[in-house]
Amino acid sequence: MALLKNGAITAPPGAPAAAQPLTSGDPFASTGVAADRGANRYGVCSIEDFPPGINDLSATHEDAGGFYNYVKQFAAPNYWYQDGGVLSWIYGEQYDDWQGTYGFDACVAEYHSGHGTMDGNGVFWMPMGGTWGGSAWASSADMRLGNEVARYLFFSTCLSLRIGDGNSPIRTWDVANLGLRMIFGFESTSVDSPNYGAFFFNKWNANGHKFTKAWLDASWDIDHHQAPSAVACGATQAEAQDRLFNEGIFNTAAASKNWWWWTWYDAAKSIDAPRLELPGAPRTARFAPPRLTPARLAELAGHYGVRLGSGAEAEMGPHGVVLGADQGGPRLSVDHRGVREITFAEADGAGRDAPSAAEAVRIAQDAVETFGLADRVDLVADKVRHQYHAGGTAEDVTDPRVRETHVVFTQLVDGHPVVTPGLGEVRVGIDGAGTVTTIVDATREVDRLTESAPAAPAAARSEAREPSTVDEALDAPLQRLLRRLSAGGRVPAEVRTIPDSTAVGYAMRGDNGEQVVRRTVEVDCGAGLAKRYVVEAPLR
Template identity: 35%
Template sequence: MKFKRLIKANPFQKVTTQKGLKAIVAGSADYYGANSLETFSNVSGLTYTHEDAQGFLDYPTSFQPANFWFKDSGVRVWEYEETYDNWQDTYGMDSVMVFYHSGHGGMDGNGVFQLPLGGLWDNRDWAFSNRMAFANEELRYLFWSTCFSLRVSGPDNPVRTWWSPNQGGLRMLFGYETTSIDAPEYGQYFWDGWKQGKTFARAFLDASWRISHNQVPVVMAAGANASEAINRLNTERYFSRTPVTKGWYQWQWIGTLPTRSLTSELKLPKEKKAIIIDRELFNDERIAKIANQIGVPKTKAQLIQFDEKGNKLIDSKDIKLHVNNEGALNIHFGKANLNNQELINEKKAISIAERAIGDLGFNGEIELKLGNTRHVLTSGGTLNGSGTMEKASAIETIIQFRQCHKGVESVNSDHGLIAISIDNDGKITNIYNTCKKIIGETDKPRSIIDAPPANGKTSEIKTEQKFNESVKRIVNRSSSNGIPSSANYRVLREKIGYDFSGSLGLVVHQKDVEVDLDSNFSKRYKIRVPVMG
């Protein structure tokens, strides 16, 4: 076995990295810029958008500094409109090659994207897509880490919203069809995926998947024609300043087919036991063996690259095997066959996935249960000529298996599961395994017990009351800027099972909820309440 220090790859070009991985904001090199809002001028707040933006900026700005990172009251409408969107050749969304915005977002019935901002300028504190005119200067990659920023359902599509604002140079746009989860990891997870050898599109879709399976991320690429846009969407993984002729948009998203629905698991396990978890399921010898099994030449399979955080990589021409410092294994085999749009039979896809799990020994010491099936879908269109809008088609099927303990499943989006992506040819394009080794049980509860009676009366707080208190805390945080919030929420999905995210696995009741923060905006949250352990 040989080991080698992993050299950080620059997403733009090869230059010497600066020390550390904290966002560097200085100079006017016109590479990167970001805005993030937790406190708004006239709507309720959010919690994790600054962490989201920092997670995005940290990695690329270790190579080149960002022009700016404005927060809260520093985010104003002039940065989004043509007159000043490249102010002093340094500030605004069209002053940089890559612009990242994290905050609230919405879309009206006419397909106009709208976002509230943090400060007044010209007596206005909202930006609207139909008042934007970008990519005629520096902008090439636009990230909207907001709700409803890149819709693909009903009358809405990327052409309807984003054709006119793009003045002809935009290469790619990233956003959401649905309300999204308020979470700090989007930006960081994007670069985690990219460092595994994934394209920009795949890295963005998979980052969202890791946070929640109940939201729909979307990525769009532009091109002079359909062929160019499709190729860019499925191959681009290095930033380029070269402008793109606007002739066609092609987009992808992860979602469920209209005929499918997701069920909720609400049955309590019989035994009140927590589980003790070991993250070291994939040691060096095992990942080298797996790499050789899947086609990596033995000499390359025996060479493990590592970084200062403990992430490991085995790299060959067509295959990248990566194990992160939490023990999650990802094997990336490359892109799907995009020319075959005849959806693979689901039973066949499941059979292919089960065979791979058996061949790689993933089920040897892990109890697995077949989970949900989702798809990577694609469509495209143009306003050129008389206009064209293609029907959506599925190009990959994602078969998910959930780790169990004595029949009780994991509840997590990013722990205790295996997800295998298969194209319509039946070729595996990606394997993601975050299962953990269970090394024991504990009968003695560690985190939740029945309270002793006070004055002869029990004072136990019911599970539903705990959920309501969690929602109230969210609402109170979002109201910190003085904008009142409501406490209304809708349960999108709920499940009882083990939480595999730590070293002690507790039985939890998890709800994915959509909270009405005010009359304008809702946001999704994942709430877990321990019920056993």
């Protein structure tokens, strides 16, 4: 069982250093003694049922629950308001620390999951679950947060932390910020998903990521076509930058807002147009189970130059294992799914120009070849993703620079890509100096391929016309989505396809892969709101 020391997960006494089986780590780095309710650490709000005129959501309670269920292991959150219990008083200055326990300024880390939008003046708006004081909305213009307890805000909503189109975190949040350290949100419209909160803590705990990287990587594992963002504040530029990229333990101290620094990534750009032909005879793939024995983990460590220390034996914990964390040099983490992440270096933040996309692909291909990552699986260089950063003061903001470029190699199975976000891929991170900073290997060897079992008896199938195009295949799940959204009384006025999001390939589910058609769409939800959804149809 792992222990905590100064906020870091360490091995029990007598266990070899650098081989750390992971249990849950406390993001407050406490002594492990559970805090009582009202400890002013966490507050949570989520809304699925909105007033008439706004389409309801379906995954926000589970999203917020992923955050809530992780942190409650260490301290009972002050509250979790849902639906009609989420009212505008929670966010307004008058009651945001009501009775020293309730409201968005009563706790250090606050999480909100629901709808969100931003107007032309850079003001962020959230519809509430009901009306209070004549208002069914809360806005950043009316918030004053951080003068009491709040230090970290998580907005799992659309457009909560915009960077583009003349916006900046300073424009939206400067007036509201009275001591906040960090804010997490989205530059783009986001997908209605149950996984943001849980994935954030999995990245933080299992992969050892700092808060910003955990937030950005959690979004990647949900959908590749949205843009997560994060911002940090500090008295100086260096302090704000250090906090943004290195803060990984919740801190109760207020931060100066003299300087702001933010980072985000855009939707990944495909290198080549995807193949969208439907397969003539769909197949099911069986993937070989990940081998995560101590011997295999030691072999992986040696392969990447990770030092284990004398006599170290690596064993998987319930959340994974971290190797080489205290030894200097590369660090390897393996999560419960068997995804391997190797950190060779932190990104060089010296402001060098990023390598071109072609040069980044060349560097990444060299890394794939050096470590033999395509020896047992088929990979194709598929996407390039840039992580940007910028910042400044209320008077002057810098132009964005590329901090890191990620080249994504997608795994092919029988010539078709794996389309599950965050799985069936190798992702290589490259900084401005051309240094390979990280490699994420989420591939699985294919054990066998079999013909897919028919979804219906032959007689029934003969009466129904098999889809001949991607659009035909996706029509049924899209209509089901629209019927569900319309059940609340409002029919969506518009549905648009997110560019570059349509794919035909294998969805990886545990050890199995099923051929599917997948697409991300954006739905008009009324009242100036939108939300993205993933529609997927099995091919049988």
